[in-house]
Structures are given as structure tokens and as C-alpha cells.
Amino acid sequence: MLEFELKEREFEKIASIVYDHCRLNLRGGKKPLVEARLAKRLRALGMGTYKDYLALVEADEEELGMMITSLTTNHTKFFREPEHFEFLQKSFFPEVLEIGIRTLRIWSAGCSSGEEPYSIAIEMRESLPDIGRMDALVLATDISRKALRQASEGVYTVESVKNVPAALRNKYFSKSSAGGELLEVKPVIKNLVRCRHLNLMDPWPMKKGFNIVFCRNVMIYFDKVTQQGLVGRFQRVIRPGGVLIVGHCESLAGMGQGFRCVSPTIYQKI
Ligand SMILES: C[S@@+](CC[C@H](N)C(=O)[O-])C[C@H]1O[C@@H](n2cnc3c(N)ncnc32)[C@H](O)[C@@H]1O
Incomplete structure (x- = not known):
């Protein structure tokens, strides 16, 4: 009963x-x-x-x-799906350096409690030595205000930070003033991330021009028509040559018009 x-x-x-x-x-x-x-x-x-x-x-x-x-399911973790961070490190950021891109916009759409945008920002800081003089930002949005609050605070348990390689953990996290066994993302990383509330089904206030959109493990909860609509909207806000990254259980099969498949979860706007 x-x-x-x-x-x-x-x-x-x-x-x-x-x-x-x-x-x-x-x-x-x-x-x-x-x-x-x-x-x-x-x-x-x-x-x-x-x-x-x-x-x-x-x-x-x-x-x-x-x-x-x-x-909703808010499950997430730092450096989830490592192949995406390898793509940033080995392919995307080297190209940013080579072409001399100075303005960089990355969107973590459905960022949950912040582990995804902070992992991206850490990778960005590690790969781009000149980042302090660049106009580079990670926009982190989610429908859950509770998850976003944690994302903005950037405070995590020691357990949840275990997935961050030790060298990066020591460099970019400090003991939190909130006490206990908590670690806090350092300002040098936090300053690269902007957390905003956004229901992906509502109009988007941001202008176009994203170099990369991460929308991982979010579309899986939507029906096909909604997924198709969302992929079309992402396509319109991504710069030509920019990239859409989806989760390992997702794919753009049958709706990737305007994208070239780089790998099963990484798509480049043509
Ligand atoms: C499973 S988590 C994925 C987190 C992260 N992207 C990852 O892969 O680790 C899914 C997130 O999508 C968010 N979400 C679900 N529907 C949404 C919507 N309509 N608009 C914005 N966010 C949404 C949920 O609140 C949740 O935080």
C-alpha cells in the first residue's frame, strides 16, 4: 500500500x-x-x-x-565521456591556437550541477595558454534551479571530484569555506563559466555564434520531434565549422542536416 x-x-x-x-x-x-x-x-x-x-x-x-x-535526471560527473575532452584537447583547441581565434563561446546546454561546464573550462585553461587575454566563456544552462545553484556555487564532495585527474584537482580546486570534506572550484575556472536558468523549450536569449554546444544526455528524454526541433535550433546558433556534441546514447541519425559526422557523438556544422 x-x-x-x-x-x-x-x-x-x-x-x-x-x-x-x-x-x-x-x-x-x-x-x-x-x-x-x-x-x-x-x-x-x-x-x-x-x-x-x-x-x-x-x-x-x-x-x-x-x-x-x-x-528529471540530474546525474552527471566531471570529465564524463572522456573522448569529448580528448577531442577538445587534441583537435579543437589546437585548431583555435592555429587559426588564432580570440573569441570563444562554448555552451553546456543541460549542465546539471556544473561538473560538465567546469570540466570544459579546466580543459580550456589547460590548452589555451593565452586564455587570460582572450574573450572566452562557457555558458552553462539548465531548467533545474536546484542543480544550477550548485553549479554557481561550484562546491563538490571529495568523492565527486575523484574523477578529475589528481594534477588538475590540486591545481583547480581548494578546500571549501563551506567546511566539511568539500572542495571548491577556484576562481580562475569559475570566472570562465556563466550559469543561467534556461528551459531549452523556451526562446533563447543568447545570440548565435557558439563554437561548440555540448548537449549531452538531455535529448534522450525527449521524443523524436522535439529532438529534431532542438537540433535545428542548435544548428542555427552554432558558427559555421562549429561543433555539436551529444551523449553516448544519443545520435543525430536522420536529423543531422547541416552537420558532418566527425565521430558518432561529435558533429561539425558545415
Ligand atoms: C542527465 S543530466 C546531463 C548533465 C550533463 N549534460 C552530462 O551529460 O553529464 C540532464 C540535464 O538536463 C536538464 N534538462 C532536462 N530537460 C531540460 C529542458 N527542457 N531544458 C533545460 N534543461 C533540461 C536536467 O535538468 C538535467 O540537469
Whole structure:
């Protein structure tokens, strides 16, 4: 017997709200996940029924955001999918140096708690000796305000920083003033990253001109039509010759018009 009963019509209502807001598809077997994740929210709010909870979600945009955060997967880690960082190190940044590019814009779209944009910024700092005199930024966006808060703070457990090679860990992380066994990304890296709230389904306020867009392990949660629309929008904001990088379970198969496949997850705008 579940602590809170989620009636079929309430599940349908939640599924429509979430799909309309961020195109996350919960229909087709996700009811147990919704029950498990939202029961925690109901408990935290001291609510007894999903009817009351839905009334709150419909009246309060902040709770809608909390519900979306509870239902999305924020799993991430530093230097996840190392082949992408190898691409930056061995191919992309050497070209930046060779061509003499001075303005560099990289977008981590769906950055979660910040491990991805900070890994990119570390690689950037390591590969571009002149970075202090360049106009270089990593834009980090996510729909989850909770994840973004952590990204902006740049404070991580020792355990989660284990994936960073020791030499880079010693160079770019310091003991956090927040105490405990926490490490903080140093300002020299933080200053390269700008964290902003953005639902990818909304209009994008940024101008075009990205050299690289990382959108990894985000599109996998969207249906094909949404994925196609998003890839088209990325194509329009990436500079000619720029690159779109997706996650290892994703691909642009059948929707990569305007891109040349460099490797199964790396696409260059033609
Ligand atoms: C699994 S994490 C991936 C994090 C990182 N890109 C990586 O590969 O390690 C997926 C992220 O996408 C975000 N997300 C899901 N739907 C979104 C949307 N419509 N707009 C912006 N971000 C979204 C989630 O909040 C979550 O932080």
C-alpha cells in the first residue's frame, strides 16, 4: 500500500503539465517513477493528497519548477565521456591556437550541477595558454534551479571530484569555506563559466555564434520531434565549422542536416 495514492487522472495531469513545460515524456511506464519522486515532495510539504499537490503546482510557478527538478535526471560527473575532452584537447583547441581565434563561446546546454561546464573550462585553461587575454566563456544552462545553484556555487564532495585527474584537482580546486570534506572550484575556472536558468523549450536569449554546444544526455528524454526541433535550433546558433556534441546514447541519425559526422557523438556544422 502506497503512502499517497496517485490516481490515473492525476498522473495524466502531471504528465501533460510536464510535457507542455519541458517536453519530458512520462507516459508509457513512468508512473512508478513519478510516485517515488513526488511522494518525497508531498512529505516535505506536509501534504496528504496529489489533488492538493496539483492545486499548488498550478498556482505556484516555483513548485512547478521543483516538480520538474524532482522528475528529471540530474546525474552527471566531471570529465564524463572522456573522448569529448580528448577531442577538445587534441583537435579543437589546437585548431583555435592555429587559426588564432580570440573569441570563444562554448555552451553546456543541460549542465546539471556544473561538473560538465567546469570540466570544459579546466580543459580550456589547460590548452589555451593565452586564455587570460582572450574573450572566452562557457555558458552553462539548465531548467533545474536546484542543480544550477550548485553549479554557481561550484562546491563538490571529495568523492565527486575523484574523477578529475589528481594534477588538475590540486591545481583547480581548494578546500571549501563551506567546511566539511568539500572542495571548491577556484576562481580562475569559475570566472570562465556563466550559469543561467534556461528551459531549452523556451526562446533563447543568447545570440548565435557558439563554437561548440555540448548537449549531452538531455535529448534522450525527449521524443523524436522535439529532438529534431532542438537540433535545428542548435544548428542555427552554432558558427559555421562549429561543433555539436551529444551523449553516448544519443545520435543525430536522420536529423543531422547541416552537420558532418566527425565521430558518432561529435558533429561539425558545415
Ligand atoms: C542527465 S543530466 C546531463 C548533465 C550533463 N549534460 C552530462 O551529460 O553529464 C540532464 C540535464 O538536463 C536538464 N534538462 C532536462 N530537460 C531540460 C529542458 N527542457 N531544458 C533545460 N534543461 C533540461 C536536467 O535538468 C538535467 O540537469
